[in-house]
Amino acid sequence: MDEDVIQIAEHFYIRATSSRADERTRVLKHDDTFGVFDRYGDVQQIGLGEPGLFHEGTRFLSRLEVRLGKVRPLLLSSSVNEANDILAVDLTNPDITAEDGHILLPRGALHLGRTKFIWKGAHFERLRLSNYGMAAATLSVVVRFDADFVDIFEVRGSRRERRGKRLEPLVENGACILGYEGLDGVIRRTTLEFEPRPAALDATSARFDLSLGPQQSETVYLVVSCQAAQRHRALAKAHDEAQAALASTISACQTTQACVITANQQFNRWLNRSTADLQMMITRTEHGLYPYAGVPWFSTVFGRDGIITALQMLWLNPDVARGVLGYLAATQADQSNARQDAEPGKILHETRAGEMAALGEIPFGRYYGSVDSTPLFVMLAGAYYQRTADRAFMETLWPHLERALQWMQGPGDPDGDGFVEYARRSPNGLVQQGWKDSHDSVFHADGTMAEPPIALCEVQGYAYAAWQAAADIAAVLGDRARSDMLRGRARQLRDRFEEAFWLPDLGTYALALDGKKRPCQVRSSNPGHCLFTAIAGTARAQQVARTLLGDTSFCGWGIRTLASGEVRYNPMSYHNGSVWPHDNALAAAGMARYGLRDEPMRVLEGLFTAANFLDLQRMPELFCGFPRRSGDGPTLYPVACLPQAWASGSVFMLLQACLGMSIDTPARELRFENPALPAWLPEVRITNLRVGEATADLLLERHPHDVGVTVLRREGRIRVTVVK
Numbered sequence: 001m002d003e004d005v006i007q008i009a010e011h012f013y014i015r016a017t018s019s020r021a022d023e024r025t026r027v028l029k030h031d032d033t034f035g036v037f038d039r040y041g042d043v044q045q046i047g048l049g050e051p052g053l054f055h056e057g058t059r060f061l062s063r064l065e066v067r068l069g070k071v072r073p074l075l076l077s078s079s080v081n082e083a084n085d086i087l088a089v090d091l092t093n094p095d096i097t098a099e100d101g102h103i104l105l106p107r108g109a110l111h112l113g114r115t116k117f118i119w120k121g122a123h124f125e126r127l128r129l130s131n132y133g134m135a136a137a138t139l140s141v142v143v144r145f146d147a148d149f150v151d152i153f154e155v156r157g158s159r160r161e162r163r164g165k166r167l168e169p170l171v172e173n174g175a176c177i178l179g180y181e182g183l184d185g186v187i188r189r190t191t192l193e194f195e196p197r198p199a200a201l202d203a204t205s206a207r208f209d210l211s212l213g214p215q216q217s218e219t220v221y222l223v224v225s226c227q228a229a230q231r232h233r234a235l236a237k238a239h240d241e242a243q244a245a246l247a248s249t250i251s252a253c254q255t256t257q258a259c260v261i262t263a264n265q266q267f268n269r270w271l272n273r274s275t276a277d278l279q280m281m282i283t284r285t286e287h288g289l290y291p292y293a294g295v296p297w298f299s300t301v302f303g304r305d306g307i308i309t310a311l312q313m314l315w316l317n318p319d320v321a322r323g324v325l326g327y328l329a330a331t332q333a334d335q336s337n338a339r340q341d342a343e344p345g346k347i348l349h350e351t352r353a354g355e356m357a358a359l360g361e362i363p364f365g366r367y368y369g370s371v372d373s374t375p376l377f378v379m380l381a382g383a384y385y386q387r388t389a390d391r392a393f394m395e396t397l398w399p400h401l402e403r404a405l406q407w408m409q410g411p412g413d414p415d416g417d418g419f420v421e422y423a424r425r426s427p428n429g430l431v432q433q434g435w436k437d438s439h440d441s442v443f444h445a446d447g448t449m450a451e452p453p454i455a456l457c458e459v460q461g462y463a464y465a466a467w468q469a470a471a472d473i474a475a476v477l478g479d480r481a482r483s484d485m486l487r488g489r490a491r492q493l494r495d496r497f498e499e500a501f502w503l504p505d506l507g508t509y510a511l512a513l514d515g516k517k518r519p520c521q522v523r524s525s526n527p528g529h530c531l532f533t534a535i536a537g538t539a540r541a542q543q544v545a546r547t548l549l550g551d552t553s554f555c556g557w558g559i560r561t562l563a564s565g566e567v568r569y570n571p572m573s574y575h576n577g578s579v580w581p582h583d584n585a586l587a588a589a590g591m592a593r594y595g596l597r598d599e600p601m602r603v604l605e606g607l608f609t610a611a612n613f614l615d616l617q618r619m620p621e622l623f624c625g626f627p628r629r630s631g632d633g634p635t636l637y638p639v640a641c642l643p644q645a646w647a648s649g650s651v652f653m654l655l656q657a658c659l660g661m662s663i664d665t666p667a668r669e670l671r672f673e674n675p676a677l678p679a680w681l682p683e684v685r686i687t688n689l690r691v692g693e694a695t696a697d698l699l700l701e702r703h704p705h706d707v708g709v710t711v712l713r714r715e716g717r718i719r720v721t722v723v724k
Contacts, residue, residue, distance in 0.1 A: 024615045025051070026080055026087050027295050027643065029280045030118040030246070032056050032353070033226060034299050039078040041089040041114040041125075042066065045148075050155055050296050053123050055226035057300070057354025059155060060190045063146035064224075066114065066127065068093050069139055073112050080616065083250050084276035086243075089114040096139075109133030110212075112141075119242040123224040126239060131212035138211045141220065144204060147190040149180035151356040156297060160361065169203035176203060184358040188227065195221040195235035250279060257317030258690070260655070263683035270611045273618050274651045277643035278313065287330050288323025291649075293350075294621055294641030303328055303348040303373035304435060305646055307380045308582060312649030314387050315656055315663055315689075321384040322393065328377055329400040333368050336411075338425040341369035341433075345407030347377040349433075362428070369429040370437075371422035374404045374412065375462035379533070382469020385476065389665040389692055394473050405470055405486075408463055414453060418496050419513065420463045423452035434459060435583075436526070436561065436575040440568065442512050445521045447567040450514035457509045458526045460497045461533035464490050476666075494535050502540060507547040509536070523547060523563035525583050531590025541594045548587055549599060556628025557610045558584040558603060564625075571625035571635075578637060580622045581607055582646035585653040592657035597676040600657040605678055607650065610634045619647040655684070659700065659707070660723075665692045673723045675700060675707040685712075694718040 026037045033055045037043060043051045043064040053061035066073070073091035080087050091112040096105040111132060116125040131137045154160060167179030167187070174197035178190045198206040210218050221235035260271055282291045285301075291313075292298070293305040306328070310321035331351065333342040340363060341349070349370035357365035378401050385394050412420045422433040431439045434456045442450045467490035474483040501509040501519065509527040510519035527544045530536045536544060547553060552563040555571075558579040562569050571577040584607060588600040606628075611617045613633025621644035624635035641647075660673035670691055677684065677700065687697040694716025701708045709722045 025642070026078060027280075028080070028085070028087055028116065028118045028123075029292075029295055029299065030085075030120065031283050032299075033118050033121050033123075034295050035061075035116075035118055035123055036296050037064075037087065037116075039089070040066075040073070040075055040091065041078070041087060041116060045146075052155075053118075053224060053226065054152060054296065054299070055121055057152050057352055057357065058188060059150050059152070060147055060188065060226040061123070061145065061224055062148040062150070063144060065144040066091075066112070067142045067144065068110070068112070069096070069142065071096065074107065082272055082276060083247070084273075084280045085246050085250055086115055086117045105137060105139070106133070110137060110139075117243060117246055119246045121226045122242070123222075124239050124242055125222040125224075127220040127222065128217055129210060129212065129220075130217040131214055134214055136211065136213045138209075140199075141208045141210060143194075143206045143208075143220075143222065145176075145192055145206075145224075146204060147178040147180070149182075149188050149190075151354045152297070152352075153354070153356050153362055158356070158362070160356070164355070171201055171203060174198065174201065176201060176206070178203065182355040182358075184355050186355070186358070191223075191225040193223045193225070193235060256319060257313075257688070258315070259687045260316075260652075261685050261687075262681055264681050266612055266617075267608060267681060270608065270617045270619075270651055273616055274648040277618060277648040278309070278645060281309075281643060281645040281648070282320065285323065285327055287326035289320050290323050290327050291320060291645040293646075294644035297639075297641055298350075298644075300350060300352055301327065301348065302350045304370050304376060307373065307376040308586070309645040309649045310380055311383060312582070312585065312646065312653040314383055315661065316652055318384060318387045318690075321380055321387070322390070325377070325381055325384060325393075325397060328373070329397055331366065332400055332403060337368075339363055339428075340367055341424055341426045341429045342366075343368070343407060343411040345374065345403035345405075346411070347373040347404060349373055349430075363426050367426075367429070369424060369426065369433050371412070371420060371433045371456065372435065372459050372462050374407055375420060375459065375466035377401075378404050378408075378466035379462055379469050382465075382472050385473060385666075387663055387665055391476060394476060398473065398477060401470055401473065405466070408466065409489075417517075418493055419455040419500075420459050421453035421455045423454070423515075434526075438574045440573075441575040443520060443522065443568055444514070444518070445567065450512055450520050451516070453515050455513040456526065457497075457501050457511060458529035458533075460493065460501070461530040461535040464493050464497070464535040465533040467493065497535055498537060498540070507543045509540075509544065522566045522568075523553060524566075525553070525559050525561045525580075525587065528559065528583065528587025528590055531594060532586045533590070534593055536594075538594060541590070542596070545591045545594070545596055545599050549602060554602075554606070555579060555625045556606060557623070557625075557634045558606045559587055560625040572637070574622070574637075577625045578622045579625050579634070580647075581619050581650040585650035585657075589653050589657040592660055595674065597658070597660070597674055600654065601676060601678045604654045604658055605680075607654065611651075618643055619650060620644065621647050659684070663691055667719075668692060668694065668717050669719045669721055670696065670698075671721045671723070672700075672707075672709055675709065675722070675724075677702040677707050687713075691718045692716070696720065 028035045035053045036051045052059040076090035078089045093110040095107045111130045113128045164182040170177040175193045181187050199209045200207040291309040293302040306324045310324045313320050331348045333346040346368045349367045351366050352364040356362045471483045471486035511524045512520045548559050562576045569577045588603040591599040621641040626635050659675045662671045682702045684700045697713040699710040
């Protein structure tokens with residue numbers, strides 16, 4: 001490793017002292033606040049760990065433990081409901097004995113039910129203790145708490161030489177306020193309120209002394225507010241009102257997008273969990289809906305992740321794509337800033353709140369170090385118009401698209417060879433700036449790292465699709481000459497790409513070209529994205545598909561990021577042998593574009609089988625690429641985000657690929673081209689599918705040799721075409 005790589009590894013590497021697979025966590029999120037709890041509903045810290053209540057990049061609650069007297073309750077069950085908004089935990093008491101061994105309270109006499117949710121920057125919790133024993137029970141319920149106010153990057157492992165100061169706790173009127181004054185001059189406060197008033201309350205715990213007769217219950221309410229401008233009053237009422245508002249918001253989201261249900265109940269559970277995870281990750285911004293990338297490490301705006309998630313969801317709910325485009329247009333770079341890796345026209349990589357971002361200790365307050373967000377932005381704009389025919393929005397977006405195109409052929413192509421390339425300018429920025437952004441992800445066949453500027457194969461595919469999309473939009477806006485010029489640039493790029501990237505001996509495209517235009521001759525998953533963007537010639541696309549689904553690349557669960565046998569292959573690495581669901585979905589969608597049908601179904605089957613082994617059937621950011629073993633599930637990656645937006649969106653892109661479904665709203669056409677379904681998925685029903693002002697309900701049924709499409713309901717002008 002060179003010195004810069006060591007610096008990157010230490011600053012931004014996600015340290016793992018224990019695995020998230022050690023104990024299944026429970027996650028709640030609303031807007032810019034999320035919580036990571038253990039199955040008891042507690043936040044327990046052993047050193048620096050990830051559990052806690054986080055708000056705008058800072059942990060506002062680092063400890064939250066409920067005890068029956070001095071003992072931890074026994075866990076009965078723990079689950080997040082299907083809508084993903086409420087965590088319900090059932091607990092009971094262990095045997096509680098006197099010093100002489102006499103049993104004071106037999107186990108199972110008491111039931112402690114915990115329900116919690118997050119709403120508008122606050123954590124709401126209800127504790128209900130019930131006595132199902134034959135005798136009266138007198139005991140204390142103790143809630144222990146703390147707030148360390150560490151930055152999310154400190155939780156990830158970054159070390160700071162200096163921190164701000166903890167403020168003197170304030171305990172009054174049944175509430176406790178914990179505070180911290182950061183080096184950025186911002187005072188952050190955590191307010192804990194209880195109802196009824198505790199028998200004892202200090203800066204670390206609250207105690208409730210309860211006496212319960214047989215069949216009696218008592219309820220305690222707790223609200224933890226992050227930066228609350230005003231305190232809650234009448235907590236029981238505030239709890240019920242907040243829960244009703246949260247449920248109403250979720251219901252409203254569900255009515256704006258298409259619904260999918262199938263004849264396979266296990267597949268439905270995967271669909272429903274993915275839908276709920278996406279709804280949880282989607283955050284309302286001033287520019288519209290935006291899917292935050294993932295919990296816990298990436299619960300914020302990421303350009304690349306938001307765009308790809310929007311593409312996955314486009315057929316279901318185009319409103320997400322509109323929000324993503326609006327946000328990224330508003331934050332498009334307008335000047336050069338080396339520290340931020342920013343250049344005029346470039347699209348955002350990520351944005352962060354929190355003390356370290358405000359102080360510049362990390363460059364990610366507003367950071368532009370991704371080479372692919374800009375062409376993906378243009379690509380999404382074209383796909384959004386095709387899906388919605390929203391010409392008015394395209395007119396407002398066009399200046400931003402033009403600036404993105406200017407970056408692609410200017411700073412994005414510093415040597416003028418037609419390829420979009422990257423070389424970081426920020427000394428603290430990301431070394432690798434494609435989607436595989438770990439420091440060791442781009443290399444030659446002998447394992448030596450590629451020297452910048454680097455042209456990734458998939459980025460050329462995104463650029464090709466961007467030039468095509470811009471040409472289509474220019475034509476819609478009436479600029480035929482501009483449209484023809486952009487389409488010509490796309491053709492030139494495709495020809496150059498085929499010449500420079502194809503590796504006939506490996507049956508795939510090079511991972512990248514290094515700064516000397518030498519191809520990185522390794523078999524990776526990146527060429528799957530080249531199928532998705534249709535930059536590959538037909539014969540070569542079929543060969544790439546065979547390579548991706550060969551024994552060295554396809555592990556049984558999915559396509560590995562790097563084929564086994566490559567010098568840096570490691571099934572436990574982040575990008576050099578693992579399996580990423582979104583990566584697989586893009587490859588499968590690409591295969592479908594070239595008329596392949598069995599291949600996308602194989603990818604779908606692998607990930608579906610994996611989902612059946614996963615807790616809550618929640619698809620993680622990635623998992624290890626070990627070969628599939630009969631009777632065993634996939635091997636989990638220790639610090640994978642869970643949920644991750646583009647992992648959750650993968651099932652919808654995979655299903656669309658198998659159905660060969662496309663929507664052309666300007667032509668008012670819903671099209672199914674050579675639809676196919678695996679044997680275990682005999683029927684798919686799609687309802688409330690919007691095409692412009694029209695809506696339709698459809699039934700797709702698998703037959704021995706094809707798939708039948710029946711229109712169950714149609715309102716408005718829409719043509720359904722099936723090509724077989």
